[in-house]
Amino acid sequence: MSAIIDKLAAIVGERGLITDPQGKHPYLTDWRENYLGAALAVVRPASTEEVAAVVKLCAAERVAIVPQGGNTGMAGGGTPDQSGREIVLSLNRMNRILEIDPIGYTMTVEAGVVLETIQEAAAQHDRLFPLSLAAQGSCTIGGNLSTNAGGVHVLHYGNARQLVLGLEVVTPAGEVWDGLRALKKDNTGYDLRDLYLGAEGTLGIITRAVLKLWPRPKDTATAWIAVPSPEAAVALLSGAHAASEDNVTSCELMSRQGIDLVLKHIPGSVDPLAERHDWYVLMEWGSTRPRRAGDNASGLAEKMEGYLGEALEAGQVLDAAIAQNEAQARAFWALRENHSESQKREGPSIKHDISVSVSRIPAFMSEGLAAMKRVLPECRPVPFGHVGDGNLHFNCQGPPGWDKARFMTHAHAISGAVYDLVVSHGGSISAEHGIGQLKVDELAHYRSQIELDTMRTIKRALDPQNLMNPGKIIRV
Ligand SMILES: Cc1cc2nc3c(=O)[nH]c(=O)nc-3n(C[C@H](O)[C@H](O)[C@H](O)COP(=O)(O)OP(=O)(O)OC[C@H]3O[C@@H](n4cnc5c(N)ncnc54)[C@H](O)[C@@H]3O)c2cc1C
Structure with missing residues (x-):
């Protein structure tokens, strides 16, 4: 083994090679700490030529390569297996x-x-x-x-x-x-x-x-909106496309459970509204047209206020706050962006990064919440996500006090119930996080034979030795 280490060192130099256990450790586990792999070395090339030379060497020596960027992936795609025979190829020195x-x-x-x-x-x-x-x-x-x-x-x-x-x-x-x-x-x-x-x-x-x-947008309006239901959230978004003159840039849906976890675990978090509500939408409009001083009607915030006022009358909105400045907008966004972190701090959770068509969100939501509860009545669903894309992080937090091992004995049944429902709604079991090593079995189960055969044919044709991130996405 030391012969290949010497050859790698000759390509990337001392700075580009990590072989000591402590130095390698951060590259061997994923952000969610679901996987812990082993690796011959972490190799950090500084140029395309060095990457090519490393890959050529690995192809000759039949050493498998796991590419890695920031290692924030949610599906274990950047984590090596436990054999200790793979290398992690980190791109983090190629940062120009x-x-x-x-x-x-x-x-x-x-x-x-x-x-x-x-x-x-x-x-x-x-x-x-x-x-x-x-x-x-x-x-x-x-x-x-x-x-x-x-x-x-x-x-x-x-x-x-x-x-x-x-x-x-x-x-x-x-x-x-x-x-x-x-x-x-x-x-x-x-x-x-x-x-x-x-x-x-x-x-x-x-x-x-x-x-x-x-x-770059020159005018932005950001609102934190309490809505009575996911159905109201979808209707609110649908109307907002025209009301904003096609300027809706974000629309995120959150539940009370998710907000409570953020308020509990992330210091400095504040609920923008006085009353508690079951569902929230964070909506942002952005326009490249600069706001004209003294002309209130031209501002997006005023347009948004008018639209939300009408929605309030129609019962689509229960309460809302429009950010008065950038700091307030950032505080609204922090409540959304800290969902993953606060769920991690709360304890074990099972994540389902799924998508259905936007108009199916309300039906999927109510059926999906019921399906999770049927499998494990004590579980705590925490659905949130990019409702404007039909993409929900349909997550399930373990019952209070349960450790990961105990909760994970129910993972297969909970995820199976969710994915079966997703497929019955014509949706996808992975909207944006990918397959990695997390969903290899699910992909094989839910995708058609012709899709799987075509993917395998492509993989075998381009990577006949199966050395490029083997075991991820599809088994060959
Ligand atoms: C708090 C949090 C929030 C997140 N929110 C979102 C979100 O809203 N939307 C979303 O899509 N994702 C989200 N993610 C997931 C993650 O950030 C994305 O998947 C991101 O694109 C991964 O980038 P990375 O550089 O960390 O890749 P890594 O985790 O290092 O790698 C991801 C995959 O890409 C491969 N890879 C990495 N670099 C290369 C390369 N140069 N060439 C070939 N293959 C490569 C790896 O082998 C692996 O399979 C979130 C993650 C966290 C922790």
């Missing part, structure tokens, strides 16, 4: 922004750039990179593209797949595919770019990307 083209609305970056750094760089040029999620301070663009990440702006701008023009990829043979094109139109055969997006590192390693930029 290579070019910003404000005229053409593009940015070219290395795969290890942290998402928030990209957002800030775009803002400095009066542009917007709209991908936004609670892990943005540590997740990387390579991980975002490899999981086809969603987040809170999908309903207006699309998911990661829609935010990228070109890619550079190192193939499982260690060749470099230069698809780093900033083209809006390119109909030249099979779309290789789309193949690598969302592939969770099973087909190759994304090393660079050309991203799309948008004009």
